[in-house]
Amino acid sequence: MSGRIRHRLEPPRWPTAEEAADSRLFSPVEIGPIHLTSRTWVPAMVPWRAEESGEVTDALLEWYGRFAEGRPGAIVVEATGIRDIPSGPLLRIGDDRFVEGLARLVDTVRERSGGRTRLFIQLIDFLTVKRRPPPEKFLSRFLRITPRHRERLSTRDARDFSAASEDEVRARLVAGDDDDWRAVLSPREYEDLTYGYRERVTDLHLPHVRALPETLPPLFAAAAARAERAGFDGVELHFAHAYTMSSFLSRTNDRDDGYGGSRGARVRLPLEVYAAARAALSDGVALGCRFLSDEVIAGGSRVEDAAYYATRFAEAGMDFLSLSKGGKFDDAKIPRVGHAVYPYTGPSGHECMPTIYSDERGPLGRHLPLTKHIRDAVRAAGFATPVVAAGALNTFDLAEGAIADGACDVVAAARQSLADPDWWEKMRQGRGEEVRCCALTNYCEGLDQQHKQVTCRLWDRDFSAGDEPMRSWDGKRRLVAPPWR
Ligand SMILES: Cc1cc2nc3c(=O)[nH]c(=O)nc-3n(C[C@H](O)[C@H](O)[C@H](O)COP(=O)(O)O)c2cc1C
Ligand code: SF4
DSSP states (O other), X not given: OOSOEEOOOOOOOOOOHHHHHHSSTTSOEEETTEEESSSEEEOOOOOSOSOTTSOOOXXXXXXXXXXXXXXXXXXXXXXXXXXXXXXSSOOBOSSGGGHHHHHHHHXXXXXXXXXXXXXXXXEEOOOOBOOOOOHHHIIIIISOOOHHHHHXXXXXHTSOOTTOOHHHHHHHHHHOOHHHHHHHSOHHHHHHHHHOOXXXXXXXXXXXXXXXHHHHHHHHHHHHHHXXXXXXXXXXXXEOTTSHHHHHHSTTOOOSXXXXXXXXXXXXXXXXXXXXXXXXXXXXXXXXXXXXXXOOSTTOOOHHHHHHHHHHHHHHTOSOEEEEOOOOSTTOOOOOTTSOOOTTSSHXXXXXXXXXXXXXXXXXXXXXXXXXXXXXXHHHTTOOOOEEEOSSOOSHHHHHHHHHTTSOSEEEOSHHHXXXXXXXXXXXXXXXXXXXXXXXXXXXXXXXXTTOOOOOGGGGGOTTOOSOOOBOTTSOSBSSOOOOO
8 A cells, every 4th residue: 555644543432322222233134044233343353362283272161251241243253274284273174073162152141141242253274384495495495496496597697507507506596596486487486585485266276276276165165064063153264365265366366277267257166156055054143154245465356356246156145244455365474484474564464454654544444445335236236245444443333324324234343342342332331432443553464464463462461450460472462351340
């Protein structure tokens, strides 16, 4: 984004209890078979609190329990891996052994919200992303030496490398500099060197990537069935950000096997995944997806693509459409050696989680013109599917205005709910002055980037909480928001 300005967040106006009671925000809405008592929603946020084995922990129960105390209409549990593969402390649902822990999560949210909050779970698939390697390691071990390297080195050095041993070629590359690597490596190899190896859905030379249209629908379906067995009210298919399903929807997807190229081909696998998951669920469970209103990358999908996808999803019978924006690998910053590329560091990442360092429009409500366009398209096509919007919707007036203007039916707030999980209840009770307002500076996102337990910077400034909270491993940070006194 060009010309970032540091914005000052004005103290918001808060409603009285009567105004909140009469508001659209605090009116009920049906998400397919599921009744929400209000149009308030905590979207998926990975807190890095699961076991290394992907199981639910006490810290995770506490994380969701604390959100439940604010009694939003719905909480969506973080992106949860559908495969039974080691994924670090990322929550998983790729085997029946995960059901028991997830059922405890459901019980915790029921109990701590007094039965008012419905619980959804976000199902994710992702492809391999490796850490950025040290150049010597990449050039001497990972790079596959091809005739092209020999040819280019020969031109560059005016010396014949055609018969040189592989060790000689590698030694020459290791001794080289960035200019040499740019000139000699293919663009993809250079990217693997500077960002770390990353699989794409367009890597059809990889058999497991070519087979995704066959492997993913049953994996999502099995995960959805487990979510129902654990007692979840709804399932959100993760078709957003930098991950597999979003990459199928992307305009950059040029697969030539009927699952890339045209819009109709790009939406094919997401629709097949939806159909498989739907068939695995009973009628009482809501099923929808989260996808992007705009990818915010060069050559990526724009709002017209998203409006088309939304209409196709609604036509297929999805119970809700949750919209996000950006958050792609394609424009992410180069990571440090030994670190993995993080999809929220570039311009598309800023659009996903806007901060006070923004352009003249400022961070608040930036997604709404797009969500309105998409919702209008869905309504024009004759569907009443509820649309969930996010993106710095941190005040009552913004949230209420978004629903009144037809930009969405349900308001999602991630970071504001993290800063103060009670903020929904404080607004509802006319006690908005007590809300701990999110500063939109993304300390929490920085922790997510490092796969550290996510917390809010503001929590540790509240010294009067008087409780003994769970703490991060170094004892320095609260792991739970201070209680509302
Ligand atoms: C720490 C953190 C983790 C997140 N994890 C997820 C995730 O698992 N799935 C997802 O769809 N979005 C994720 N998001 C994005 C949020 O759901 C939300 O779309 C984004 O923060 C913008 O909303 P906000 O301005 O209300 O924070 C995450 C955001 C944060 C801050
Ligand atoms: S850490 Fe900063 S951006 Fe994140 S929730 Fe807290 S105040 Fe908001």
